[in-house]
Amino acid sequence: MSLNISDLVNEDASLISRRCWSDEGVYALEKRGIFGKSWLFLGHESQIRAPGDFVQAYMCETPIIVSRGQDGGIYANINSCTHRGLPVCRADHGNTKRFVCPYHNWSYSVEGNLMTIPQESEVVRKPDKTQLGLKRVPRVESWRGMIFGSFDEAIIPLDEYLGDMRFYLDAFFDRFPAGIEFMGAPHRWVINANWKLPVENQLGDVNHGAFLHSAIIPIEAQQLIEKLGHSVVTTPGHGATFRLMPENTPVDDVAWGMEAVGSIFGGDEVQNYLREIQTQAHERVGDLRSRMKGLTYGIYPNxxxxxxxxxxxxxxxxxxxxxxxxxxxxxxxxxPDNIKKILRTNYSSFFGPAGILEQEDSEVWAQQFLGSNIDFADDRPYYYGLGLGEEKPHPDMPGLVSVTANEFYARHFFTRWKKELQAAEGPL
Amino acid sequence: MSALSIEVTPEQQRQLERFYFHEARLLDNRQYLQWLTLLSEDVRYIIPSRVNVQVNNRARGQEDMISVEHELEGEDSMGCPHREEGYILLMLRAERAYKINSWSENPPARTRRIVGNIELMEHSSDTLSVLSNFHLYYARPGSDNILYSGQRRDTLLSQADGFRIVRREVVLDYAAIEVPTLGLFF
Incomplete structure (x- = not known):
């Protein structure tokens, strides 16, 4: 079946075709037009502190090794041997001097350069090893310790790509004098869903909470989200949602982490730690951002x-x-380590594969994919029109701002998505 | 973990089996509130995450090179276990099952647990360390049929009216997590 991208998303992106979520041809275009052209998140510098440290990552379906070179630089290479294509790294993370292909033991430096071809000594004409390293991701840049890579050599600098999202990201990052770190290997959860729905869910869809998660989230918390909640789109595809607490809100009601299980079970030690961070927030991130109590953020694409x-x-x-x-x-x-161990449960108890809340999200993401595949319903695209045109600039914050029920975050995402797919259309 | 289990009398073994089979039946019958009564109030319920680790070259030739323990990011690690829960979170999960708006359990999954390989590893006064294996068949309406497999490392407290679970660490046998949730009672 041939698809016309302009038929999938209407003019104001208030109607989104079911095929956006389920069509193989659309997915092939997404790979080329979006994942081949964007800055994609690879990991955090805290995961690769020492020379030789590495972690695995993906750029769409392409396996990547992210490593700290002997020169202290950050390298990203495709995890596939130049000889026969096998992965040369099998561990989730570690520290090494060489990545070795199991098939014929071609070996690569931690920077991805081909170092040895064991069979080389037996042949007369030696291959040019400088041309046979792992395929390097052409652009790798970091911001606040977050490492991104792009297959597009001509892509704009990462700083510029993130744009005004940095204002909102710093509302979190800048609270911590030493920055943040990732704990351990990622939880890798395979869900039978389209990749865009988890993205949309975290980009701005906080309003499903009152309904899908009503068995767990207290109604009072949800009402506060509706009352104080702001949804922001800085650049189409980037967005943030947060509660903006009134001035003079008591520390315990605004501090990051105070509402989560870690502070409840962690007692005074954890609570005092969180209060201390909040007490310094005014000075570190300014008055307005110190009153932000964040919910969800999204960085295009995924x-x-x-x-x-x-x-x-x-x-x-x-x-x-x-x-x-x-x-x-x-x-x-x-x-301190003991506090880190408590704070990690703020995530794992409610999100991730064992999370009490996210098991409900993953369920609806999978169900949405089923709905996106049914026949005889193509004349019923999904309705994305809530709050159409109601987002506005804000005097004190960058981007377009609105109430959290406004689905503009998704409309902006799909407007960008459509444009990038159209640019990639043409013979594969 | 290489030690042989403690030599037990058939009666002691039967007592442990009776406890575990009863527990499995409660869970399969969705009687989670009754299951909670099998827990000690200071229970710890841990599911380590499981990592593909780099082989330590210096350990080659030794069993330790591929020890399961290296793959586990548990409570004491600086990684991130899947679950580190006490009674309150377990109670939250149990009670959630009886709310009409718990959408991922509506309709509820059909499960069958087979518990075996029950080994008493340590026994001191009223505290027992017990290993057991399980297969948990999980059929979810509108979704897949799934087999969970794993080992449970329990600490039980022996009381006048039966055992209580003081600690359970569940080692799940997965490569990728291709199941709808790790939030079940294993």
């Missing part, structure tokens, strides 16, 4: 940050109907 339960997540596609959803617990880098 990185999410859940402030309230402090987790980074990446939605790695595995075809139109499958996603490998990675998530990490995130903690302040200079927190």
């Amino acid at each position: 990185l999410s940050f859940l402030w309230s339960n402090t987790s980074f997540k990446v939605s790695h596609p595995r075809g139109p109907g499958k996603v490998e959803y990675w998530s990490w617990a995130v903690v302040p880098a200079d927190a």
Whole structure:
């Protein structure tokens, strides 16, 4: 079946075709037009502190090794031997001098350069090893310790790509003098869903909470979200939601982490730690941002940050109907170990594969994919029109701002998505 | 973990089996509130995450090179276990099952647990360390049929009216997590 991209998303993106979520041809275009052209999240510098340290990552379905070179630089290479294509790294993380292919033992340096070909000595004409390293991701840049890579050599600098999202990201990052760190290997959860729905969920859809999660989230908390909640789109595809607490809100009602299980079970020690961070927030991030009590963030195309339960997540596609959803617990880098161990449960108890809340999200994501595949319903695209045109600039905050029920975050995402797919259309 | 289990009398073994079979039946019958009564109030319920680790070259030739323990990011690690729960969170999960708006359990999954390989590893006064294996068949309406497999490392407290679970660590046998949830009672 041939598809016309302009038929999938209408003019104001208030109607989204079911095929956006389920069509193989659309997915092939997404790979080329979006995952081949964007900055994609690879990991955090806290995971690769020492020369030789490495972690695995993905750029869409392409396996990547992210490593700290002997020169202290950060390298990203495709995890596939130049000789026969096998992965040269099998561990989730570690420290090494060489990546070795099991098939014929071609070996690569931690920077991805081909070092030895064991068979070389037996042949007369030696291959030019300088041309046969692992395929390097052409652009790798970091911001606040977050490492991104792009297959597009001509892409704009990462700083510029993140744009005004940095204002909102710093509302979190800048609270911590030593920054943040990721704890351990990511939880890698395979869900039978399209990659865009977890992204949309974290980009701005906090309003499903009152309904899907009503068995767990108290109604009072949800009412407060509706009352104080702001939804922001800085650049189409990037967005943030947060509660903006009134001036003179008591520390305990605004402090990051105070509403989560870690502070409840962690007692005075954890609570005093969280209060101390909040007390310094005014000075570190300014009055307005010190009153932000974040909910969800999204960075186009597939990185999410859940402030309230402090987790980074990446939605790695595995075809139109499958996603490998990675998530990490995130903690302040200079927190004492015992406090880090308590704070990680803010994430793991409620999100990730064992999370009390996210088991409900993953369920609806999978059900949405089923609904996106049914026949005789193509004249019933999904309705994305809530709050159409109601978002406005804000005097004190960058981007377009609105109430959380406004679905503009998703409309902006799909407007960008459509444009990028159209640019990629043409013979494969 | 290489030690042989403690030599037990058939009666002692039967007592442990009776406890575990009863527990499995309660869970399969969705009687989670009754299951909670099998827990000690200071219970710890842990599911380590499972990592693909780099082989330590210096350990080659030794069993330790591929020890399961290296793959586990548990409570004491600086990684991130899947679950580190006490009674309150377990109670939250149990009670959630009886709410009409617990959408991922509506309709509820059909489960069958087979518990075996029950080994008493340590026994001191009223405290027992017990290993057991399980297969948990999980059929979810509108979704897949799934087999969970794993080992339970329990600490039980022996009381006049039966055992209480003081600690349970569940080692799940997964490569990728291709199940709808790790939030079940294993």
